[in-house]
Amino acid sequence: MPELPEVETxxxxxxxxxxxxxxxxxxxxRPDLRFPFPPNFxxxxxxxxxxxxxxxAKYLLLETTTAPLLISHLxxxxxxxxxxxxxxxxxxxxxxERSKAEAHDHAVFQITSKDGTARRVxxxxxxxxxxxxFANADGSHPMLDNLGVxxxxxxxxxxxxxGLMQGKQAPLKAALLDQTLIAGLGNIYVSEALWRAQLSxxxxxxxxxxxxxxxxxxxxxxxxxxxxxxxxxLRAGGxxxxxxxxxxxxxxxFQHRFAVYDxxxxxxxxxxxxxxxxxxxxxxxxxxxxxxxxx
DNA sequence: ATAGAGACCTGTGTGC
DNA sequence: TGCACACAGGTCTCTA
Numbered sequence: 227m228p229e230l231p232e233v234e235t236x237x238x239x240x241x242x243x244x245x246x247x248x249x250x251x252x253x254x255x256r257p258d259l260r261f262p263f264p265p266n267f268x269x270x271x272x273x274x275x276x277x278x279x280x281x282x283a284k285y286l287l288l289e290t291t292t293a294p295l296l297i298s299h300l301x302x303x304x305x306x307x308x309x310x311x312x313x314x315x316x317x318x319x320x321x322x323e324r325s326k327a328e329a330h331d332h333a334v335f336q337i338t339s340k341d342g343t344a345r346r347v348x349x350x351x352x353x354x355x356x357x358x359x360f361a362n363a364d365g366s367h368p369m370l371d372n373l374g375v376x377x378x379x380x381x382x383x384x385x386x387x388x389g390l391m392q393g394k395q396a397p398l399k400a401a402l403l404d405q406t407l408i409a410g411l412g413n414i415y416v417s418e419a420l421w422r423a424q425l426s427x428x429x430x431x432x433x434x435x436x437x438x439x440x441x442x443x444x445x446x447x448x449x450x451x452x453x454x455x456x457x458x459x460l461r462a463g464g465x466x467x468x469x470x471x472x473x474x475x476x477x478x479x480f481q482h483r484f485a486v487y488d489x490x491x492x493x494x495x496x497x498x499x500x501x502x503x504x505x506x507x508x509x510x511x512x513x514x515x516x517x518x519x520x521x
Numbered sequence: 522a523t524a525g526a527g528a529c530c531t532g533t534g535t536g537c
Numbered sequence: 538t539g540c541a542c543a544c545a546g547g548t549c550t551c552t553a
Contacts, residue, residue, distance in 0.1 A: 229546050260529075260548090284547080302547055303531080330531085353530045355547060396524060405548080412546050467546065468533080487546095509525055512544080 228284050228300040230377065230410030231459035232471050232478065236306055237281045239473030243308045244276045244347065246340035249290065253334040260301060260357040263333075267358070271296070276337070283373045283409035287361075294360040297367055301355025308473045311336065311344040333358065347473075373409040377452045378460075382408065384446030392439055394431035398448075399508045401431035408452070414465060414487045415455050417514045421486045421496075422451035426520045427506075427513045458483070486514040494519060 228236075252268035264270075274292030281287060288296035298304075332354070335347040349356070361367040374390070375381045390407045391398075401407060402416045411419070420427050425434070425448055434444040441449075464471045464478035467488075471478040485495050490505040494516035501518025 232546065299547080301530095302545070351530095352532065353545090353547095355530070394523085400524075403547095414546055465546070469546085471546095510527085511547095 228302075228304065229412030229415050229459075229464075230284060231415070231456055231462075231480070232464035233284045233286060233300060233410075234281055234460055235464040235471055235478060236300070236473060237279055237286055240286075240306055240308065240347065241279050243339050243343075243345050243473075244279055244288070244337065247276045247337040247345070249274050249276065250336040250338055250344075252336075255332050255334070259332060259351060259354045260299075261359060263358060264360045267360075270294075270360070271335075282370055283376070283405060284412070285370065294363060295365045295367075296358060297361055297369060298349075298358045299356050301351060301353060301357070303353045303469050304349065304351035304356030305470055306473050307348050307350065307470070307475060309346050309348070311346050330354075352469075372406045374405060374407040375409065377408050377410055377456045380453075382449050382453055384441035384449045387449040387452075388435045388439065388441035388445040391431040391445070392435045396431055397428050397508055398425060398431050398434070399427035399513050402452070410456070411452065413511055413513075414484070415452075415459065417487045418455045418485060419448065419452045421515060421520060422455060423448040424496075424519050424521065426517075427508060427515050429521075486516060489514060 249271050252271050254263055254268060257263060270293035271290060274290040277289040277291060279286065279288050284299060286298040288298065290296065330352045331348050331350050333349040337345050337347060339345055359367065375386060391401055394401050398420060399416055402411050402419065417427065425444060434442050434448060436442055459465060459480040462478055462480035462483065465481040466477035467481060486503050489503045492503050494501040494503060496516065496519050499516060499519045501516040503514055504517050506513050
């Protein structure tokens, strides 16, 4: 489920329940996700208080009073859901429904929110590409060390983007997915941003930079497009394709506004373009674009 | 250094 | 209905 807008939506869903909460217990239903849970994971968290929940790129960061900074990634299919403990197991729920919902619940946090409500926060992840790790005592971790600029706020502009792309032979698609350059874009929003900027995903990344390293008009347009698509998706609560996004089980709705993603064969939505959306594979992953208006 | 392929996992949809 | 295959919001590791 997760590119930056989805992860940030999850963070915002967890925050009211978790910030300031006490951790009463942590139950792990298997020893590992993508990586093994750290030693004494549950013990180190239990009894602590959650100071805050943050995000860097696609990583969720949970600060507690008893354990090192908790770094969590949702992988492809990870999700959190928050339930009041009292109503978590609704009487009358059919057995098969429950077992389906709980089939891949791997970690369960029992907490008492600062309003006094007992809640259950459950991490579910069918493919187990997600993980939870502890950072070093100083909050550093190799996974966080080489992350690029956030595509939110005004950190990313034409000149910054030009600096990142200068000299790169890789296609724009691959460069935009590189988390060490820009941190948070994924397969959907790269396709969408390139459509908005009318740039071909196959174009060599370095071609949006002038010889002297200055940004071209294309670089400025692309930087704006990246920020705009992330911002729009955030305001729509992210995109829900196969898994729920929100911690209360509700869906994001940005998927209804995709211009090109998963729209192979459909007409390009750009007024007057007349092109047909095409799907190609770049470094093993689908890219969607309009070959007529994206150059 | 840099670009691409393969690997990690499970579920779902498609076509025969 | 079964079965094989392709594909899925990510990213780490290995190879040229």
